[in-house]
Amino acid sequence: MNDLTPVDAASAAPAAGVGCVDAPVLRERGQREVFCGLTGIVWLHRKIQDAFFLIVGSRTCAHLMQSAAGVMIFAEPRFATAIIEEKDLAGLADMNDELDRIVAQLISRRPDIKLLFLVGSCPSEVIKLDLKRAAGRLSRIHAPTLKVLNYSGSGIETTFTQGEDACLAAIAGDLTPAAPAEATHLLVAGCLADIVEDQLRRMLLEIGISSVDFLPGRNSGDLPAIGPGTRYLLAQPFLTDTARILDGLGARPILAPFPLGAEGTFLWLSAAASAFGIDQAHVDRVTAPARARAEAALARIRPRLEGKSIFFFPDSQLEPPLARFVTRELGMVCVEVGSPYLNRQQLAPDLALLPAGTPLSEGQDVDRQLDRCRAARPDLTVCGLGLANPLEAEGLATKWSIELLFSPIQGFEQAGDLAALFARPLVRRELLGVRS
Amino acid sequence: MKLAVWTYEGPPHVGAMRIATAMKGVHFVLHAPQGDTYADLLFTMIERRDRRPPVTYTTFQARDLGGDTAELFKTAVQNAYARYKPDALLVGASCTAELIQDDPGGLADALALPIPVVALELPSYQKKENWGAAETFYQIVRALNGATAAEPKAARAPRGDRRPVCNLLGPTALGFRHRDDITEVTKLLASIGVDVGVVAPLGAGVDDIRRLSDADFNIVLYPEIAAPAADWLKRTFGQPFVSIVPIGAGATRDFITKVREVAGLPNGVDSAADDDLAGLRAPWYARSIDSTYLTGKRVFIFGDATHVVAAARIASTELGFEVAGIGTYTREHARDVRAAATALGVEALITDDYLEVEARIIALQPELVLGTQMERHIAKRLGIPSAVISAPVHVQDYPARYAPQMGAEGANVIFDTWVHPLMMGLEEHLITLFKDDFEFHEGSGASHLHASAKAAPATTETADAPRAEAAATRPEPEQIRIDALDPALVRWSADAEAELRKIPFFVRGRARRNTETFAASRGFGVITLETLYDAKAHYSR
Ligand code: SF4
Numbered sequence: 012m013n014d015l016t017p018v019d020a021a022s023a024a025p026a027a028g029v030g031c032v033d034a035p036v037l038r039e040r041g042q043r044e045v046f047c048g049l050t051g052i053v054w055l056h057r058k059i060q061d062a063f064f065l066i067v068g069s070r071t072c073a074h075l076m077q078s079a080a081g082v083m084i085f086a087e088p089r090f091a092t093a094i095i096e097e098k099d100l101a102g103l104a105d106m107n108d109e110l111d112r113i114v115a116q117l118i119s120r121r122p123d124i125k126l127l128f129l130v131g132s133c134p135s136e137v138i139k140l141d142l143k144r145a146a147g148r149l150s151r152i153h154a155p156t157l158k159v160l161n162y163s164g165s166g167i168e169t170t171f172t173q174g175e176d177a178c179l180a181a182i183a184g185d186l187t188p189a190a191p192a193e194a195t196h197l198l199v200a201g202c203l204a205d206i207v208e209d210q211l212r213r214m215l216l217e218i219g220i221s222s223v224d225f226l227p228g229r230n231s232g233d234l235p236a237i238g239p240g241t242r243y244l245l246a247q248p249f250l251t252d253t254a255r256i257l258d259g260l261g262a263r264p265i266l267a268p269f270p271l272g273a274e275g276t277f278l279w280l281s282a283a284a285s286a287f288g289i290d291q292a293h294v295d296r297v298t299a300p301a302r303a304r305a306e307a308a309l310a311r312i313r314p315r316l317e318g319k320s321i322f323f324f325p326d327s328q329l330e331p332p333l334a335r336f337v338t339r340e341l342g343m344v345c346v347e348v349g350s351p352y353l354n355r356q357q358l359a360p361d362l363a364l365l366p367a368g369t370p371l372s373e374g375q376d377v378d379r380q381l382d383r384c385r386a387a388r389p390d391l392t393v394c395g396l397g398l399a400n401p402l403e404a405e406g407l408a409t410k411w412s413i414e415l416l417f418s419p420i421q422g423f424e425q426a427g428d429l430a431a432l433f434a435r436p437l438v439r440r441e442l443l444g445v446r447s
Numbered sequence: 448m449k450l451a452v453w454t455y456e457g458p459p460h461v462g463a464m465r466i467a468t469a470m471k472g473v474h475f476v477l478h479a480p481q482g483d484t485y486a487d488l489l490f491t492m493i494e495r496r497d498r499r500p501p502v503t504y505t506t507f508q509a510r511d512l513g514g515d516t517a518e519l520f521k522t523a524v525q526n527a528y529a530r531y532k533p534d535a536l537l538v539g540a541s542c543t544a545e546l547i548q549d550d551p552g553g554l555a556d557a558l559a560l561p562i563p564v565v566a567l568e569l570p571s572y573q574k575k576e577n578w579g580a581a582e583t584f585y586q587i588v589r590a591l592n593g594a595t596a597a598e599p600k601a602a603r604a605p606r607g608d609r610r611p612v613c614n615l616l617g618p619t620a621l622g623f624r625h626r627d628d629i630t631e632v633t634k635l636l637a638s639i640g641v642d643v644g645v646v647a648p649l650g651a652g653v654d655d656i657r658r659l660s661d662a663d664f665n666i667v668l669y670p671e672i673a674a675p676a677a678d679w680l681k682r683t684f685g686q687p688f689v690s691i692v693p694i695g696a697g698a699t700r701d702f703i704t705k706v707r708e709v710a711g712l713p714n715g716v717d718s719a720a721d722d723d724l725a726g727l728r729a730p731w732y733a734r735s736i737d738s739t740y741l742t743g744k745r746v747f748i749f750g751d752a753t754h755v756v757a758a759a760r761i762a763s764t765e766l767g768f769e770v771a772g773i774g775t776y777t778r779e780h781a782r783d784v785r786a787a788a789t790a791l792g793v794e795a796l797i798t799d800d801y802l803e804v805e806a807r808i809i810a811l812q813p814e815l816v817l818g819t820q821m822e823r824h825i826a827k828r829l830g831i832p833s834a835v836i837s838a839p840v841h842v843q844d845y846p847a848r849y850a851p852q853m854g855a856e857g858a859n860v861i862f863d864t865w866v867h868p869l870m871m872g873l874e875e876h877l878i879t880l881f882k883d884d885f886e887f888h889e890g891s892g893a894s895h896l897h898a899s900a901k902a903a904p905a906t907t908e909t910a911d912a913p914r915a916e917a918a919a920t921r922p923e924p925e926q927i928r929i930d931a932l933d934p935a936l937v938r939w940s941a942d943a944e945a946e947l948r949k950i951p952f953f954v955r956g957r958a959r960r961n962t963e964t965f966a967a968s969r970g971f972g973v974i975t976l977e978t979l980y981d982a983k984a985h986y987s988r
């Protein structure tokens with residue numbers, strides 16, 4: 012099953028014309044059926060253990076968080092919403108005073124918090140509440156025990172995973188610039204499950220990259236200074252702004268397919284090794300056992316999915332690398348690969364591996380996209396929670412895309428699990444005797 | 448600004464969605480950013496609906512703000528009309544669109560669509576979900592009956608020989624057991640000779656709304672949703688309404704009496720016959736001797752006003768519980784809850800702050816918590832048995848089986864659901880008798896419950912453990928005597944603490960609290976074995 016197109020993973024960008032690198036994209040403008048960037052808080056607040064996320068928004072924002080994180084209600088969350096009220100809008104209360112009061116209240120309840128994010132929302136953006144200034148002021152008030160940063164997770168500016176991008180960009184923007192002479196080290200950017208992070212760290216160490224940091228760190232103080240000695244490698248395909256900030260600090264990117272599947276993980280690790288001047292033969296040797304395990308796991312699931320058609324609704328920007336994974340490693344056929352935003356540069360290595368002619372779409376007009384999906388009647392549809400049950404009721408098998416964000420899917424050891432996520436809806440229909 | 452961790456209600460436009468989704472042939476165009484589409488999943492995931500809510504969101508973005516969001520809204524309305532061909536259209540704005548002031552009503556009017564268009568004003572920064580639902584339903588009823596309202600039918604035509612007809616008002620999408628309540632109440636009404644004309648908004652189309660005034664009277668099943676519409680129908684068409692909510696055996700009997708009265712049917716039929724008629728088993732179950740152990744169980748109740756008032760009545764008069772506290776998040780109906788609290792001699796907690804509710808539960812140490820999904824989680828964390836009685840609820844509270852809250856079957860369902868999490872009568876006694884049996888102890892949980900029940904006693908244990916340890920390592924305190932003392936400051940001697948731990952866990956919290964209060968009232972700074980038994984004697988009088 013390994014017909015790897017010989018891509019030099021370490022080279023900056025695949026040549027034009029390869030795969031889908033410069034394939035045409037259907038751009039749509041209509042109703043979008045996606046979460047806003049606030050949703051990223053659901054996993055970010057669990058990842059960064061000494062951080063708190065304070066959304067400055069409306070009851071809608073609070074309700075969104077409740078609906079998206081409802082199952083975690085039994086643990087006290089490290090996020091909350093400062094709900095803007097009528098009296099704030101009418102100017103009867105000074106919003107900055109109100110914010111200071113709420114932050115003080117929060118900090119007295121949670122003195123363990125070291126990093127506070129003020130997270131902007133649509134209402135706070137529209138009324139032009141300056142959260143950057145507020146963060147600066149609050150940082151001064153609560154220094155040195157608490158640092159306050161801000162970013163926007165608003166729905167008018169961010170789609171779903173772009174909230175994580177904005178958050179990581181805020182963290183990156185706050186990192187100390189390193190002296191130019193500093194030794195080279197690797198920064199892996201993008202929130203990963205702890206277990207995945209540990210596996211990838213071990214792998215990178217074995218490969219011979221001794222200094223590896225992950226953004227975000229598990230604690231707010233865990234990050235190194237960033238400068239020309241920094242090589243960064245994205246672990247998630249939605250970090251456009253974060254990359255820009257890192258570039259601005261002098262850090263240099265390593266371009267690679269994303270670490271999904273056996274092939275993706277291998278190429279991702281190889282790219283890192285090559286950037287650090289490590290011999291590919293060594294990488295082959297070190298990764299061989301885990302890679303073989305991953306391939307064996309995939310081989311077991313592949314017969315269930317081979318030749319089956321799949322339709323990706325736009326959701327997390329993970330869609331293109333996932334499409335690469337399901338086509339190349341599971342033999343599926345993409346009917347449409349939608350993404351809220353296509354960063355061609357960062358995705359180039361993945362797009363290069365996608366079969367030429369794969370239909371790509373960017374943005375959304377959900378009604379028309381549903382028409383296309385119904386017409387194509389794919390074997391599997393990857394979509395958001397709002398669409399899944401209605402499509403199931405119409406006889407289509409679905410996989411909720413949010414599970415791809417909430418499950419550990421990256422790395423060799425998770426390749427089989429990732430494949431199983433796609434197989435499960437089909438297995439289930441078989442068990443229940445559902446006919447499409 | 449107000450700090451919120453979890454919320455009991457969504458914004459008012461979610462209330463409007465609940466009405467639109469409940470109805471047939473109605474489409475809602477909501478001026479809102481893309482992220483607000485999360486609300487769809489409430490219906491498709493939590494309620495497991497098999498189709499998308501009939502809602503089109505304009506999903507404007509930051510780059511549209513400088514340009515023409517109004518044009519975007521008009522296009523969305525046109526496209527939605529062309530695609531879905533609704534019989535009526537609702538238009539409104541979410542919190543963000545409210546700030547950009549595009550006037551959805553005016554814009555939609557300008558399109559001169561050949562269907563009724565109802566423009567909703569949903570003040571997101573003042574009001575909440577239930578208000579939004581009530582307002583939307585009221586506006587729809589008004590808009591669709593405006594023409595006929597010209598000649599108020601103050602005196603309704605006499606009924607003659609025909610069976611009386613009523614409408615059932617209030618059930619919505621995403622309501623707590625609304626689907627089954629309708630079935631149960633319809634059955635109940637049929638059994639006393641009353642027919643149902645229209646059920647609305649759930650399942651109603653535009654034509655149904657237009658014939659609401661044909662009925663002899665209305666029944667307001669959910670006052671939080673239907674009160675304003677019922678008021679308007681009464682003012683406009685002289686249609687009386689019944690607002691007794693038939694949750695519980697007593698309330699169901701009162702409901703029957705009231706319906707007969709309003710329908711002009713003879714009352715005075717004895718209620719035993721009504722119970723037989725309606726298959727009410729709960730009162731007998733409550734009287735059967737196995738239920739003796741329910742006596743005086745301390746219960747805390749929180750939720751929407753209607754369900755809380757009903758639950759308080761059932762708990763105190765139909766199950767013999769002691770209501771330790773009640774409260775509601777619906778400020779609009781706080782008065783009813785306050786009145787119920789006064790009647791029960793407890794203080795009402797009116798708040799939508801989940802942390803306050805949690806603090807109250809911790810302070811009251813009830814043995815059973817009846818509430819929303821939030822109280823279920825609080826209770827789970829504290830190891831207290833609980834049952835869900837009110838929205839908001841999660842996916843598991845939309846059961847596949849028939850499980851109404853109203854009418855006879857509702858009372859039966861409530862008996863089962865509330866009693867199930869508790870330990871059964873003899874089991875409780877056996878555990879008390881054989882405390883030291885290593886396999887049969889409080890930590891093993893009730894025999895009819897699953898492993899999860901284990902968490903409950905364990906947590907009660909851990910709540911006690913630190914204090915017990917502290918007591919054990921402390922040197923034995925001398926008895927101190929002060930005049931007035933805060934119960935929280937009273938300390939336990941090691942032997943009293945050890946004795947307390949022999950008391951079954953489900954009454955231990957109460958014993959601890961009573962003893963502390965007793966000691967404080969006597970000015971004892973330290974509880975000895977003596978004090979413990981003095982307190983026991985004092986309270987068992
Ligand atoms: S889209 Fe905007 S208003 Fe809606 S939940 Fe997200 S940030 Fe809040």
Ligand code: SF4
Binds near residue numbers: 079492493842
């Ligand atoms: S996925 Fe299911 S259980 Fe989880 S939050 Fe959504 S509805 Fe609830």
